[in-house]
Structure formats: C-alpha cells, structure tokens
Amino acid sequence: MGIFYQREELMPDSKTVVKSGSEKSISPAVIKRLPRYYRYLGDLLKNNVVRISSKELSQRMNVTASQIRQDLNNFGGFGQQGYGYNVEYLYNEMGKILGLDKTNNIIIVGAGNLGQALANNQDFDSNGFKIIGLFDVNPRLIGMTVRGVEVYDIDMLETFLKEHEVMIAALTLPKSKATKVAEQLVDLGIKALWNFAPVDLHFPEEILVENVHLAESIMTLSYRIHSHNQ
Amino acid sequence: MGIFYQREELMPDSKTVVKSGSEKSISPAVIKRLPRYYRYLGDLLKNNVVRISSKELSQRMNVTASQIRQDLNNFGGFGQQGYGYNVEYLYNEMGKILGLDKTNNIIIVGAGNLGQALANNQDFDSNGFKIIGLFDVNPRLIGMTVRGVEVYDIDMLETFLKEHEVMIAALTLPKSKATKVAEQLVDLGIKALWNFAPVDLHFPEEILVENVHLAESIMTLSYRIHSHNQ
Numbered sequence: 484m485g486i487f488y489q490r491e492e493l494m495p496d497s498k499t500v501v502k503s504g505s506e507k508s509i510s511p512a513v514i515k516r517l518p519r520y521y522r523y524l525g526d527l528l529k530n531n532v533v534r535i536s537s538k539e540l541s542q543r544m545n546v547t548a549s550q551i552r553q554d555l556n557n558f559g560g561f562g563q564q565g566y567g568y569n570v571e572y573l574y575n576e577m578g579k580i581l582g583l584d585k586t587n588n589i590i591i592v593g594a595g596n597l598g599q600a601l602a603n604n605q606d607f608d609s610n611g612f613k614i615i616g617l618f619d620v621n622p623r624l625i626g627m628t629v630r631g632v633e634v635y636d637i638d639m640l641e642t643f644l645k646e647h648e649v650m651i652a653a654l655t656l657p658k659s660k661a662t663k664v665a666e667q668l669v670d671l672g673i674k675a676l677w678n679f680a681p682v683d684l685h686f687p688e689e690i691l692v693e694n695v696h697l698a699e700s701i702m703t704l705s706y707r708i709h710s711h712n713q
Numbered sequence: 714m715g716i717f718y719q720r721e722e723l724m725p726d727s728k729t730v731v732k733s734g735s736e737k738s739i740s741p742a743v744i745k746r747l748p749r750y751y752r753y754l755g756d757l758l759k760n761n762v763v764r765i766s767s768k769e770l771s772q773r774m775n776v777t778a779s780q781i782r783q784d785l786n787n788f789g790g791f792g793q794q795g796y797g798y799n800v801e802y803l804y805n806e807m808g809k810i811l812g813l814d815k816t817n818n819i820i821i822v823g824a825g826n827l828g829q830a831l832a833n834n835q836d837f838d839s840n841g842f843k844i845i846g847l848f849d850v851n852p853r854l855i856g857m858t859v860r861g862v863e864v865y866d867i868d869m870l871e872t873f874l875k876e877h878e879v880m881i882a883a884l885t886l887p888k889s890k891a892t893k894v895a896e897q898l899v900d901l902g903i904k905a906l907w908n909f910a911p912v913d914l915h916f917p918e919e920i921l922v923e924n925v926h927l928a929e930s931i932m933t934l935s936y937r938i939h940s941h942n943q
Contacts, residue, residue, distance in 0.1 A: 514933055514936055515929075517933070518928065518929035519926075519929060521932065545913075580940075582936055582938060582940075583932065583935060585939065587938070596826045596833055597826070599826040600825065603825070604928070606888075611935075650935075651934060651938070658836075675934055675937070675938050677931055677934055681752060683775075691938060693933060693934040695925070695927065695930055697834065697836075698748065698752075698840065699745075699749060699752070700907070700925055701923070702748035702840065703748060704881060704923040705812040705817055705841075705842075705881075706747060706810065706812055707905070707921045707923075708812060708817070708905050708921060709815065710739075710812075
C-alpha cells in the first residue's frame, strides 16, 4: 500500500487505488480530501452548527455538492436526502475513518527547529496525536523538553521503542541522515514514517511513508509566479 | 490562476488546467512533478552523470518513461530519440521553467520554530530563494538573527516592503492570526503566499496561494495506518 500511495502522490492523474479495510477501493484523491472535511466540520461544530446541507457545505469549501456526496458515499454516506448532514455525527464518523478516535503515539527524530515546531503544534493533540519523545544526536538538545516532551539521545531509540507503542516516526533530519535513520526505525518495528527530508525512502509496501517536501512546495509556487508573470 | 490551482489541489482528479505564459495549458499534476525531476537531475549532476535515457530516469524515479516524455513535451521536450537527455542542460532548463534562475526574495511572517526552521533550510538558498527578513510580534524574538537574517517587528512590514522587492511571503503564524496578516500582506502588494496555517485564504485569482497543511498530512498517514490495520 505504501508504494502504491507514493506512486499515486507522484501521479495524481493515475487511477491507482488503495484498498480500505472494508475491501472497497478508495482513491488517494478522496483520502487526501478527508482531513479538509474534518477541519471544516470541526469549525462548524465550534460555531454550534447542528445540521448542514451538502449544498451549503460545498459553498463553504469551494467544492461541488456532488463531489461531497460522492466522497462520503465511499464510506457509506452519512446524509439523508433533503435533510443534510448532522454535523457532530459526521465529524465523529470522519474522525473514526481517519483513525483519530485512537491515540497515535509519535516520536520525532531530529529535535532542531522543525522537530520542535511539530512538537509545539497544538493542533496535533486535539486530534489524537501524542508526541511522546524527541531524539537527536546534539548534546546541547538532549535532556531539554519541548512542551513537556523530553529530547533523548538517539542511541536510546531501541530501548524507547521496546517500552512504548509508537505508531508514527516523524523524520526532521538533514537529507544526508534521513535514509539511514529511516532504515533503523523500520528495523526496530516502526510501520509509518512522516518524512520531512527531501529524499525518497524505499521500503516494502507495508511500510507507510508520507512525504512533506517543503522545497518542492515552494518551487511549485515559484513556477506559478514566473509563468504567471511572463 | 490562484483559485483554479487551489481547487485543483483539492480535486486532483479534475481536469482544471493552468495556462502557462506560452498560452499552452499545463496541468497542475505536471507542475507538481517538476520539482521532483529537478531534484533527481540535481543529484545526477552531482554524481557527474552526463546523459540519461528516459528509461533509466524512469526506473530511478519510479514513474513510467512515457510519463516522463509526456511531461517534458509540455515544455517542448528536451531529449533526442534514442539518445536520452543531457543532464546538465535539462537541469538548467527545468530550473528556468521553475523560475529558479531568478532570485526570489522571501519574507517569513512568524519567527517561531517553524519560521526559524524555514530560515535555516539551506536547500532554499541553492535554488534561488533568498530569505531577507523575518517578522514577529514577540519582543523576545525581535532583533535576533537566524542565519544572518534579522527578525523585525511586524509593524515594520510596510516600510520593509516599500524598500525591498519581495516575491513570496511565508506565513508561519497561528491559525487565528493568519487570515488578517495575509490580507495585510496582499494590501501591501504581496502576490504569492506560502501558507502554513491550517486555514483557507480567499483572494482574487491573481494572488497565488500555496498551502502546506501539516495536520492534514499526518491525518492522511493515520488513515492509511488504521485502514491498513483493520
């Protein structure tokens, strides 16, 4: 699944699909949209909106109502014809689909600015993500805490992973170190990597890799600026 | 163009296209792949590879050779049948397409960990991106420097933008402040926003917005973990 998904990220046009637990095929494009639905529904809930039509939701989110209905139908659909969606119910169901009803323990390898920025992000807490340790090689960082979470010596990884159930390892390391550390983490049993280093990681498909390529994101913006200005 | 692109990001299946300067329509999916080609070509160049076939490049990048040829044909094509690509030439041409042959001055609004992480990222420098100022409201941050770049009081924005040509403003601010600051920046003439706050910005289409939604990225990973484990 990991490899399929990576290819899909590269080729959003293609028709590759990911099998959900229920054996139904859900396209990565749909999966990518789910967190945005979840965010909008969370905002509506905060504003005490009880019920919303797909039409009204579509206007707020700038997608078509039929897109919303199609997307949600992948999971069985949650609305009643002519009656709209119950916001709280849909928000909670969406949370379950996204695995946010479970606690997802995270470690961050690389406790520099980016690692600290992730550890400081309060958005993660409220969504069931719990950062339980940072790791670094830098003696100046080891022993400090970020929002109460300790920075450990990277040599402690093996011991730590034996004692804690960790769902996700975030890699906020230089490019030169990312591949080796990723391999070490996978050897130690990590099944999901959230990779911020600008390097492609190659693992068997059961290892899930989600890449955040910051340099590629700003290059895309640069392309748009300069093609726009020509 | 901004709005088109934002919709496309949301709906990678759709057939929305962006017009390039040469009046040819290039799909956002192609544009998203360009930085990855550029990265691979840069790595090849560093390893003194002079020439590469689309087949060999495709194996390294895990895309099909026909995809590569199709993508590059959008820009006129750069290979010779049966002869492959000249790596250095293709790298440089790709850089021009991405606007990296020009200096892109950047300011970062929000000098916390994430803003500092971006300012510390040396990948940007080598690609023509030049961070020329950070801005914050926090008196403890104002006056410090990150890799030689000063953190200014956010009240200095107007003066600074009159005195410097800034292509891109990165928003590394809390969600609650992002919209207001973004509007202020657009009023002051900024045309491209690199937005890290988990909020959708609504501007006329000539204002380009590139979003990096970290919480959505990890939720997608969480979805994959839990649907995989079911």
